[in-house]
Every structure is written in structure tokens, then in C-alpha cells.
């Protein structure tokens with residue numbers, strides 16, 4: 001996919017963060033990598049989503065060096081580009097301060113896999129990366145290490161990060177993590193204890209999602 005198309009996709013998703021309850025102001029950041037050219041489309045630093053325009057999206061190389069654009073990229077650029085260099089299966093990164101998921105980031109807990117949605121889009125519990133300073137190379141490194149081969153990770157006292165082969169995949173994982181966190185909090189507010197999905201069922205659901213969940217045209 002050409003980098004201009006990726007810039008448009010990053011912009012459209014960034015505008016969706018507010019309506020989906022995932023961010024306010026300029027919090028969070030989104031990026032996507034065009035493997036062919038080695039270029040990265042990424043949200044700019046400190047521009048609120050409500051006033052963001054398509055040409056505010058920045059193009060960098062895989063080390064965060066600006067190639068095109070009038071703004072500096074997100075201050076979390078290191079946490080994005082490290083995935084494009086180190087995980088060849090990852091072409092998109094979504095970082096938010098999603099409020100329900102972030103509750104787990106302040107109680108030092110994983111988000112448990114309690115929904116089929118979580119099994120489909122998250123591949124298991126969402127682990128928690130220890131605190132490191134926002135924007136630092138140390139944060140990028142610990143996030144990469146903690147997520148392993150998974151698709152979602154909590155950042156202690158900070159927020160959530162998801163990755164995917166595409167922006168749509170990474171964004172679906174963010175929505176799944178936030179929805180799972182919300183329902184677990186609601187279950188606990190009823191005085192109940194959530195029940196984790198059996199690992200075998202998680203694997204089955206994930207496999208079925210990968211194999212069958214895509215649009216199918218009528219015959």
C-alpha cells in the first residue's frame with residue numbers, strides 16, 4: 001500500500017478515537033508502515049484530533065526521522081518504530097489512554113480473557129509492562145519485550161498499546177481490550193468475580209476468527 005493511502009487511513013482512525021471513547025485532546029497515537037518503501041505514516045505530536053487535518057499526518061523512516069510533513073511526529077515515535085523494525089508481522093500500532101483498560105494499568109493487573117471477543121482479537125490475557133518514562137527508548141523496549149508475540153499490552157500508569165498486520169486489526173484489538181476491561185470492571189462492581197475463558201476454547205475461537213471472519217459475498 002502506498003504511503004499516501006496509509007496517511008489517509010491513519011487520519012481517519014485518529015478522528016475515530018474520540019467518538020469511540022478511546023482518547024480526548026491529543027492523547028494517544030497511531031501509525032502504519034509501508035513495508036515496500038520502509039516509510040511510516042504517524043500522527044503528529046500535540047495536535048488535538050478535533051482539529052487534525054489529513055496533511056497533519058507525518059511520514060518518517062523506520063527510525064522516526066521525518067521524511068515528509070510540517071509537524072514533528074508523536075513523542076512516542078520510538079514505541080511505534082521499534083515494532084516495524086523488530087516484528088515483521090506488525091504493520092500498524094495503536095496507542096491510547098483508553099479509560100477502562102487503563103484502570104488495569106493502575107491496579108497492576110492483566111486484562112483477563114473473559115470474552116470470545118478477547119479470544120478472537122487479543123490472543124489471551126493482556127500483559128502489563130512495568131512503568132518507564134513516556135516517550136523514552138526504555139519504554140519502547142519494555143513494551144516490545146512484554147508483548148512478546150502477542151498483539152496487546154498495558155503500559156503501567158499510562159495506557160494501552162495494540163499492534164496488527166493492518167490498522168483495522170490493531171484497532172479491533174484496542175476495542176476488544178477496552179470492551180473486555182469495561183465488562184470485567186462492571187462484573188466486579190456487582191460483587192462478582194469474572195471467569196476466564198478456558199485456554200482450549202480461547203485457541204479454538206482465535207483459530208476460527210482467523211480462518212472464517214471476513215466478508216463473504218452472496219453467491
Ligand SMILES: [Zn+2]
Pocket residue numbers: 028076095096097134158159
Ligand atoms: Zn500515552
